[in-house]
Amino acid sequence: MRDALQHQLDRLQTLLVEEAALVREALAATMQALTDTDLQLAAKVIDGDDRIDLRFMQVQQGVESLLARQGPVANDLRLVLAMLHVNTHLERMGDYCVTIAKLTQLTSRLEGDEEIVRGFxxxxxxxxxxxxxxxxxxVTQDIAASESLVQLDDxxxxxxxxxVHDLLALGTTPDHREWGLRMILVSRCLERIGDHAVDVGEQVAYLVTGEFREFTDASGEPVTLD
Amino acid sequence: MAAGELRPEAAVEVRELAAFFGSRQVLRDISFEMPRHSVTAIIGPSGSGKSTLIRTINRMHEVVPGARHTGSVLVDGADVYGEGVDPVDVRRRVGMVFQRPNPFPTMSIYDNVAAGLRLNGIRGPKAQLDQIVEESLQGAGLWREVKDRLATSAANLSGGQQQRLCIARAIALEPDVLLMDEPASALDPQSTLRIEDLMVQLKEQYTIVIVTHNMQQAARVADFTAFMTTLEEGAPADLVEFDRTDAIFTNPARTETQDYVTGRFG
Incomplete structure (x- = not known):
């Protein structure tokens, strides 16, 4: 029953899985570029973001059409709404990879600190x-796995x-200060990627239970259900 | 949702209702409350006893030879099957609109609306009757379209207009509850939407219970939705779930409800 709806849901899910794989590739590549100061690879990451954006657009348009034509309700509706959020989170992760690649380009002539880069x-x-x-x-609608993201994010x-502490201890020459400022942004990008992954986890919980809840509050403390 | 969280004022309350046609039981153990000034939709597959359920509310079920029920139905707290209760009086207080518009074809538009009053022995000065007819047609959203041809035959109206005429005829009696059995299933999409808009307006004054096969219609107009189905082959139908409509269509509690509203049953 409802083959057309199911087919479209499956297709959207496949696009999201592809989008996530591309984001992972972009993250690995952008870190490689930073570690090796590989400007070619950094440029490749920036160009490659179009492939992530294409999946993003395809999911967005697919959801629009599905809502207009299939009238999903109940768990189908929650799946489609969750897909919209997951799509946005993945696309933003891709953007953070691009930002790191650009920061790699900007700092290529500066002397950095290997220890800090290893930390990244x-x-x-x-x-x-x-x-x-x-x-x-x-994909597997696994709440326990989605909740484990909070520990990983910690x-x-x-x-x-x-x-931040390590960068402040680095030194006060103009080069050190510039490198340090830009590396604070790299750190921030990585931290935000983790946050978006947790947000995807929250969508899993919504999809399964029908109740939206944040896994952690603004202070980072876990939110328990009363 | 627990019953206590629903709107406390129940216009119609069904308690442990079972219904039979001869020896065949078609409904079992149905208990729920239809809150006042709201639209309650009853959804479920064909043969799940939806029409039978609403026909027990205005005592039309018993009109079928061999039909009977057990359990009770309360309208405004009073048992419609109580001793000495006149079924005709129950049907005046609980109006009904059917799937196919059924105006009296040989009567004028005016007389169709007045017919319910006359059949119930309500007589009064012509001016008073005129006023009730006008108010009822306005209530049914038909007045502007027919006010200049009240004396013409109701048979000349379109299907959608005829259905609104039947609604006018029902509300002329100022019922407490309006039952609608698939009121838009014989109508075109535009007439359907007019009837749906009308339901939302009418609930300000009446309590509406609608049986519909059109789930999107239930989602659009109903405040509460009851899902009925037969859980085992050959068994009587059960009330599987009753809840606020948004809960039924976003996060139903029962798998059977989810399978039905998402179109994945069977």
């Missing part, structure tokens, strides 16, 4: 894991706080 690489590995966990939890948040 570790944050990025964690963020990649979060992207995979989030999209898998979405590690990124802690690393982000350490980076």
């Amino acid at each position: 690489a570790e944050m990025a590995v964690q963020a990649e894991l979060m992207i995979s966990t989030a999209i898998e939890a979405f 590690a990124i948040n802690q690393a982000n706080r350490r980076v």
Whole structure:
């Protein structure tokens, strides 16, 4: 029953999975470019964002058509609404990868700190894991997996706080200050990617339970259901 | 949702209702409340006893030979099957509109509206009758279209107009409750939307209970929705879920409801 609706839902889900895979690739590449100061690779990440944006547009248009023509209700409706949010979160993650690539270009002539960059690489590995966990939890509608994103995000948040401290200790030459300022943005981008992954997890919980809730409050403390 | 969270004022209350045609039971253990000044939609597949349910509310079920019921139906707190209650009086207080518009074809538009009053023995000066006819036609959103041809035959009206005429005939009696059995299923989309708009207006004064196969219609107009179906092959129909309409169409509690509203049953 409702083959057309099911077909369209499946197609949208496939597009989101592809979009998430592209975001993961972009994240890995942009970190590689930063670590190796590889400007060609950084440029490739920037160009490659079009592929993410294309999926974003396809999902957006697909949802628009589906709402207009299929009139989804109940769990179908929640799935479509959640897809809209997940789509936006993935697209934003892609944008953060682009920002990191641009920061790599801007800092290529400056001397940086290998230790700090290694810290970013570790944050990025964690963020990649979060992207995979989030999209898998979405596809399998696994609330427990989606809730595990909060713990994964904690590690990124802690690393982000350490980076500021390390950058301040780096030195006060103009080059150090510029590199440090730009690297604070890199850290911020990675931290935001983690936040968006948690937001995808919240959509999983909404999809399954029908109730939207934030996993953490503004202070970062877990929100418990009363 | 617990019953206590619903609007407390129930216009119609059905308690442990079961209905039968001869030895065949078609409804079992139906209990719920239809809140005052709201639209309650009853949805469910064909043969799930939706029409039978609303026909027990105005005692039209018992008109079918061999038909009977157990349990009780309260309108404004009073049992419509109580001792000494006249079924004709119940049907005056609980009006009904049917799937096919059924105006009296040989009568004028005016007489169609007045017919309900006359049949119920309500007589009064012509001026008073004129006023009731006008108010009823206005209430049914038909006055402007017919005010200059009240004496012409009702048979000349379009299907949508005829259905609104039947609504005018029903509300002329100032019922407490208006039952509508698939009131728009024989109408074109535009006439359907007019009837839907009308339901939303009429609930200010009446309590409306509608049976519909059109789930989007229930989603559009109903404040509350009851889903009925037969849970086992050959068994009588059950009330599976009753809740606010937005809950039924966004997050139904029962899998059977979800399968039905998403079109995935069977």
